[in-house]
Amino acid sequence: MSSTSSFHPLPSRPLTVAVLGATGAVGQELLALLTERRFPVGELRLLASPRSAGRRLVWQGRELTIEAVSAAAFEGVDVVLASAGGSISRRWAPVAAAAGAVVIDNSSAFRLDPEVPLVVPEVNPESALGHRGIIANPNCTTILLTLALAPLQARRPIRRVVVSTYQSASGAGARAMEELRKLSRTVLDGGEPVSEVLPHSLAFNLFLHNSPLQPSGYCEEELKMLYETRKIMALPELRLSATCVRVPVLRAHSEAVNIEFEQPFPVEEARTLLAEAPGVELLEDFAANRFPMPTDVTGRDPVAVGRIRQDLSDPNALELWLCGDQIRKGAALNAVQIAELLLDPAWREAAAQPVGAPSASTVGGAV
Known part of the structure; x- marks a missing residue:
């Protein structure tokens, strides 16, 4: 750094x-x-x-x-x-x-x-x-991501990150959260949801992030994750690709993260590092198929990380899932x-x- x-x-x-x-x-x-x-x-x-x-x-x-x-x-x-x-x-x-x-x-x-x-x-x-x-x-998604990447990067250099985000209504503010509540009731009552805060209704729906599209085909939110992660982690050449999605969750964002390293990274070693990392809590139970959910982190400080596993397509890559309170x-x-x-x-x-x-x-x- x-x-x-x-x-x-x-x-x-x-x-x-x-x-x-x-x-x-x-x-x-x-x-x-x-x-x-x-x-x-x-x-x-x-x-x-x-x-x-x-x-x-x-x-x-x-x-x-x-x-x-x-x-x-x-x-x-x-x-x-x-x-x-x-x-x-x-x-x-x-x-x-x-x-x-x-x-x-x-x-x-x-x-x-x-x-x-x-x-x-x-x-x-x-x-x-x-x-x-x-x-x-x-940016909120960048904060959550770097908390998981930093302890791993400190042990073995990262070559590439591919991340998909599942971003709650809270990321668009209190009015978007209230609109999600209101339009969900409308749908349950058999009505047609009409969004005024977001470009599309989130009620029982999802859509690709509504920030402005750039000439590259990526939206502004996705490019924030790239450039901000590079700056925070002092990795100006880091390869990172993001797909950001708005989902019908009131509060707390989730991310599916694929991390490619310069060399193989044992899963148990990564698990130990993340369990001990500041601002992170390990939450995973493979036997029960129980991993972080937005409800686990709503109103709480830690970013919950789990389902850490070997990428079957790349011996140098790991997969993980995380959730954190956006607000x-x-x-x-x-x-x-x-x-x-x-x-x-x-x-x-x-x-x-x-x-x-x-x-x-x-x-x-x-x-």
């Missing part, structure tokens, strides 16, 4: 934290995680679009008023956790950084910028330490973990001890 020559820690005091996009599903999860992980918040500012300004949210028993995002809103802010979309981030992240804040951005706006670290804390934590004011949070580790949790990397050691030690507060697994209509 890449190295850095400087470390820019956050101040050793309770921090002023702004959540940009506070009303969305990821924003709501961010608020829950700040409490759950004991992040040292002194003041919390909730920022959103002007249409949401004036709304009130309760956090830690206090009623807070949502502010419209503006340059003045970033004055005195130490950390911005942004989850409001690429256009909003491109406009406001540089403003916040210029005001002295560290911006951890959940959009795609800065992910491939060579001056901006793209970080999964369990994979390339050192990349965050030399930031210049903005740190990018990777949590695929977005909000990863962002908070990045912020934790920037705490000085004393603050970091305290923040790393969860208090056992309930997860926001029902936020944004999730179940």
